[in-house]
Amino acid sequence: MRIELEIKIPVASLEGLESSLSILGAKLLSDEEQVDVYFQHPCRDLAFTDEALRVRRVNGAVWLTYKGPKIGTAYKVRREEEVMVSSFESIISLLQLLGFREVAVLKKRRMVYEVERLRVYLDHVEGLGSFVEVEALTTEDQERTMLEAKLRELAERLNLPLEKATTKSYLELYLEKGGVG
């Protein structure tokens, strides 16, 4: 079972973080322009069932992703199915013709760093601001405590305001703000 540990922290600005990360030996893996389109189901309230259907365009590539409800509460573990698709416009039209409705369009710039066994995402989300996500993946339950410690340690070395950490997704934050794009 894949366990995803993550902290997401809103920050005033991403400035300075790139150089702090390079001092810590972090490697830039990618620099992405992402557009995420979230859909509502024609006859099932995906917010209520804790599911999500998303079309994501990352630079040139397009992905269609289903996320199932969180399993358990301690970890953020979900059933996920994903395929790459050949056209952003066509998959959106196809979903709309089947009765799926766009509920949110989120545009972000994401820089992805790797440092030791952690991933760091520097995200700027249009209309929501800047965020840093630190993430660790493991399949071993006994590694959890060690990785959680590493995660917090890195957040502290980057001077991130840990007390502001949120467990909400960008979609939830967007909808809370009343869907201002």
Place this chain on the structure above:
Amino acid sequence: MRIELEIKIPVASLEGLESSLSILGAKLLSDEEQVDVYFQHPCRDLAFTDEALRVRRVNGAVWLTYKGPKIGTAYKVRREEEVMVSSFESIISLLQLLGFREVAVLKKRRMVYEVERLRVYLDHVEGLGSFVEVEALTTEDQERTMLEAKLRELAERLNLPLEKATTKSYLELYLEKGGVG
């Protein structure tokens, strides 16, 4: 507006047709193993609304296709949206997780020929038998009569039993047979 003219004729066997086609100068464009999976919508009866959602695997490639209701009655014109997807298994799981249900799996071998401006499909559909489809595409309404004449002429030269022609799709024929796979 794209107009599709077609005749579909059940035949006892496809034997002999390949050589007849090559005598007429037909060119073999492709030889395909197709698997078509048709889905029912979670809250809309696609048979009633005259729509279809299909995942097709052709040799290695996978397509997700939505077909809208026929527009008008004289021609077989439909709204169609199609994307190529990266995985047959994942797109099927993804659709099932969204509540779509498989209603039919049709396996066929299709040989595609081109002769003058016509396409000829030699289809062998598992459980349904063999069929020849002759098809012409045009965007010009005034070409319709000419192309229809060409289509019938070719069918006659191939000794196809025109009186058995059917306007039904393989999905309709499959469901009429009670979904025997």
